[in-house]
Amino acid sequence: MSAIDYSVVVPAYREAGNLRPLVTRIFAALQRIDSPVPAHAVEVIVVDDNSRDGSVEVVQALQREGYRVRIIVRTTERGLSSAVVRGFQEAQGDNMLCMDADLQHPPEFVPQMLAALSPTKVFVLGTRYGGGVGAIDEGWPLHRRVISNGARMLALPLTSASDPMSGFFGIRKEVFNKARNLNSQGFKIALDLLVKARIPPHAIAEVPFAFGLRTEGESKLDSKVMIKYLLQLAELYWYGYHGVVAFLFLGIFALFVLFLRWWWSDPVTRQVTVPPTTGKGRAH
Ligand SMILES: Nc1nc2c(ncn2[C@@H]2O[C@H](COP(=O)(O)OP(=O)(O)O[C@H]3O[C@H](CO)[C@@H](O)[C@H](O)[C@@H]3O)[C@@H](O)[C@H]2O)c(=O)[nH]1
Numbered sequence: 001m002s003a004i005d006y007s008v009v010v011p012a013y014r015e016a017g018n019l020r021p022l023v024t025r026i027f028a029a030l031q032r033i034d035s036p037v038p039a040h041a042v043e044v045i046v047v048d049d050n051s052r053d054g055s056v057e058v059v060q061a062l063q064r065e066g067y068r069v070r071i072i073v074r075t076t077e078r079g080l081s082s083a084v085v086r087g088f089q090e091a092q093g094d095n096m097l098c099m100d101a102d103l104q105h106p107p108e109f110v111p112q113m114l115a116a117l118s119p120t121k122v123f124v125l126g127t128r129y130g131g132g133v134g135a136i137d138e139g140w141p142l143h144r145r146v147i148s149n150g151a152r153m154l155a156l157p158l159t160s161a162s163d164p165m166s167g168f169f170g171i172r173k174e175v176f177n178k179a180r181n182l183n184s185q186g187f188k189i190a191l192d193l194l195v196k197a198r199i200p201p202h203a204i205a206e207v208p209f210a211f212g213l214r215t216e217g218e219s220k221l222d223s224k225v226m227i228k229y230l231l232q233l234a235e236l237y238w239y240g241y242h243g244v245v246a247f248l249f250l251g252i253f254a255l256f257v258l259f260l261r262w263w264w265s266d267p268v269t270r271q272v273t274v275p276p277t278t279g280k281g282r283a284h
């Protein structure tokens with residue numbers, strides 16, 4: 001087999017139904033004549049937290065069909081961010097990409113995302129706020145829009161990147177290796193890397209993409225994940241600014257938590273129909 005220059009890391013928990021379309025669509029995109037990256041130089045690494053839902057068997061079947069994909073099953077650790085860190089540690093390629101398993105990050109963008117990485121552009125970010133992709137929150141319930149935009153605003157002082165929360169991002173191996181004290185809790189590993197690997201604005205490439213709908217399985221983003229995000233932001237503010245700004249942040253943090261409490265506790269007086277949190281075809 002030829003050398004691997006590119007690794008696509010996919011954190012996955014109970015995603016058996018999504019792995020086959022994900023892997024076959026990634027390699028179909030790489031095999032297109034206009035792909036800037038050759039398929040034979042790419043590996044896919046699924047980092048699964050002991051889902052026991054048939055994910056291992058799906059990956060084994062794909063391997064038998066010749067796809068360069070492997071699965072790491074973790075039994076003692078859980079969590080999206082730490083799964084991504086584990087995948088990056090195991091990656092053979094110098095250019096590493098992280099994407100969700102549930103097809104919300106379109107596999108057809110993988111060649112372009114990988115090709116955007118270089119010794120000068122050491123970080124690539126799939127952004128839902130780029131030109132020509134439409135409003136990302138169209139059709140989202142109001143509470144999801146408030147949370148998403150609130151989360152984005154709070155990160156503004158930390159990075160110039162337009163969408164550090166998209167979850168679709170890539171980094172060069174040598175830069176990842178230099179990052180220290182990564183926060184492996186929660187969902188926001190890209191933001192953590194941008195701040196702690198001290199990626200300068202000119203070294204970030206951005207690729208606009210449209211966030212897809214999940215049609216199989218369920219989102220794992222819950223209120224615990226949001227609290228972890230706020231704690232992570234506090235840590236990053238402290239890391240980046242110390243003292244005064246951290247104090248200011250704690251004030252904003254308290255207001256945000258109060259707002260969320262009010263939001264979830266009083267749906268009647270706000271006259272909002274809260275949609276069911278489970279089911280197919282959700283935007284998150
Ligand atoms: N290994 C592992 N994977 C996990 C875990 N929790 C979630 N994942 C995987 O991480 C990916 C994203 O999880 P979702 O549950 O689909 O999250 P989401 O609500 O769609 O959030 C995504 O979009 C957000 C933007 O709206 C992103 O901010 C977020 O990082 C993520 O990419 C999926 O592939 C899911 O299986 C975990 O504990 N362990």
Ligand SMILES: [Mg+2]
Binds near residue numbers: 214219
């Ligand atoms: Mg999702």
